[in-house]
Amino acid sequence: MLTWLIALPVIAAVIVALVPKRLKELHLPLGIALSVLPLALAGYVFWIFEPVAGYQFRQQAVWYEPWGISWSLGIDGISMPMVLLTTILVPISLAASTSITRRTKEFVVYALLLEAGMIGVFLALDLFLFFVFFEAILIPMYFIIGIWGGERRIYAATKFFIFTAFGSALMLAGIIALAFTHAEQFGSASFALSDLMNLELATGAERWLFAAFALAFAIKVPLFPLHTWLPDAHTEAPTAGSVLLAGVLLKLGTYGLLRFNLSLFPQASVDAVWIMGTLAVIGIIYGAVVAIVQPDLKRLVAYSSVSHLGFIVLGTFALTSGSLQGAVIQNVNHGLTTGALFLLVGMIYERRHTKQISDFGGLQKVMPVFAGFFLFMVFASIGLPGLNGFVGEFLILIGSFTTLPALTIVAAIGVVLAAIYMLWAYERVFTGVPDKEENRVLSDLSIREISILAPLVVLVLVLGLYPKILLDKIAPSTEAVLDHIESQTEFVIPEPGRLGDVFVAGGDQE
């Protein structure tokens, strides 16, 4: 079944590619229709997913025996939300791409291949396979930014590619080293995550390997100071590219840190809590401060991503039940809200062909529906209670306070800053009188645009009001990660920090 989850988008891409060029109008609708299939399957997986620890629906086929590589897939509470998010965002971002009139067919094909790669990354339980997907997604994303992007698209695309490739090169060295360590200790090379988790690593080696993996993922996240590719890539990418980039691609980094760094290198992770936490908090504050002064709406949202992703990394390395659950669910939340914000920015850009905040003003009067959606997503993004952003940030902050109190207090300033940059931007764009001639004639959202945004609004509300629906399925898997760390190291999570200790997750959220 999981193989189908990867195969469906590929098959869809092939079908779209086979539709001849003269049926130009058909490519995009067909792509959207076909991309609903993986969503349906992912929804089914979510439905029958048991809220227990460990991987479900496992599939395994030997790829090349002597190297110990295999086609090994599985899904657990950490990867399931990500797969679901991916399959939701792809049809939405395709539906939002009607403004792409040039080379539509190629665009749809690349987007679908990108979807297959992203799902593959989340499902892979073999490090070799994981790496293959991790690298393979660079190509379609590179083309999406490079062909359909803005003015400086080639610079942005190449920067994105080289930054990420640099990180993954060192990770590949780390993966090779792990496989050989396995060969030394158990007699045969293996790339299976479950095998490699049992390795006995010397402290020095473990730290180096941790660093190699962490660097690759930190570039993806992106963690301060490796974030410089992100604003460029986001600003230049077409709307669909930005949505998928923010919604899913960045999550590969936070997902990787949680899945691989914590599980493979528990001791090094414990030792690195302060370093990673500090970098995360610097990212939170720095991203927020820089976002305040951005004159470009899309860049502002991009920098807000740096800030939000900082929270996720902080939660990941705070190593408590609450913070880990918060990190996972915040991955989803950020994908939904930031994805929606990029869609909204894209919609106004299609009308006005500018993203400069100073070019707008008083849009509320001209486009009330648009303003409503925007304000709703702004509130979701800054974490207004009742909306999804609150759940994630609250869990992360309260969970992290147990282990990293000082950093958490500083991080909380980020929440305030988020309110500043988001609301100030809203104020400048939407309130006041529409004094510019061009702005007075803008048309409000069409039914199509509203129906693109509606599912996101619903999800934001559902996750904000009833996060249990997702948290119940996440919790056993994050607990398993913590159990693994506690069993491998002398680190004991201070009380109250685990699910059993009254305060977190379950208790308050119900």
Add this chain to the structure above:
Amino acid sequence: MIATPDVSWIAILPELVLALGAVAVLLVDVQWKPATRVLGVISAITLVVAISFTMLQWAQAGDALEFGGLGALVAFSGMVVMDGFAVFGRFVLLVMTGLGLLAGWKLIESLNRRGAEAIALVLLATTGFSIMVASNNLVMMFLGLEIGSISLYVLAGMTREKIKADEAAMKYFLLGSFASAIFVYGVALLYAGTGQLEILAIRQFFTEFFVTSPAVILIGLALIIVGLGFKVSAAPFHSWAPDVYQGAPAGVVGYMAAMAKIAGFLAIARVLLTGVPQLDANWLPVIAGLSALSMLVGSIIALVQNDVRRMLAYSGVAHAGFILTGIVGGATTGMLFYVSVYAIQLVGAFAVVAVVSGPGSSGSSIDEYRGLARRSPALGAAFAVLLLGMAGLPLTSGFIAKFGVFSEAWANGYGWLVIVALLASVIAFAFYLRVIVVMYMDETEEEAVLVSATTRWVLGIAVIGTVLAGILPAPLIDMAANAFPL
């Protein structure tokens, strides 16, 4: 009545066929002046027969490896060997010759009467390199090297009315002969030190004797490495490659480059791994240094090239470094896999160059590729796949190849080399991407380019091979793993 000695002809059957084929092409051409097409049929038959004999050899030498290499044999008084290594190399050489002839067919046709010479030279070059990978005797290796190289020098100057091609041929000839001389000098010193010319006997010598001051031997070995390093264009012996790749007629460059690389690397591996494994403490660091230097020099200088051929030449320098990491790993599996998949990418890439710039052209500015993917989508996509394959992106053979040699080097304790190699691979992404950017992201008003049927075949095979070996590498790796030298 003189008794003829007992000779295992099977060991050199493919070479005999190739040489006869080359002679036949020339004689038929002189006698009947047929259409070039007829000569093509003769060379095709020659290749098919030679490949069949190679498969026969593989059945004997390759199969027997499972039983301890019983089927492998040393023939002609120790001159040549027929082991899995030689047969594998010969097989790859023959396949590349077939693809090379197909890719260069436009050029051969355009040469009119001299087309026959080109075909004969191609077959002779393959004969030489084929002997070279199968030689057990260093003098035999030299002969093979020279037969092959001299044919290539002439091929490089095939379009002699073009001054660029003349220059390329001359440069290649002068520097190549110089390198060959250095190689022979090295052989002489190795002979002076050990009293042996046969590679197997040299290994025997080191197991029997302990050489207290091996200075002469080491100098000899160093000279051999320099000579062969030149042929495979490893840095710092690479300076000829960009000029030759740029100047020689586009139709044959891919073939020339692939041949010299395959034979050169197999010869390096045979001399070092079969001949002097006991001296590895001496040569491993040297090869590792050459490897690191080649990777860095190749990738970095390729970044600033504005001619696709020069870019491919420098990328070839980088690839030489990557392949050498396999030898640093002390194993031949990864290296053989790498050489075979890289050779096919190289032939494919230059087939594209020959289409874009014309088969007899010299030089191929990156501007000629502007919007290629819009003008000729299939051609652009094929070139993109080949470039990504060379860059070593997952799902292409290049990734598996890199992974293979890097793992070997890592296992042999050269972790630092692997890290250098990985960083060099990232640098290399940049220049491969640059071509893809120009092809896909620039618009142009120019016309579509026509791709001939022969080139379509070459590109089809190269692309399918690159993707297939990237997704299902097992058969080829298993073959390479069975193809170790005696």
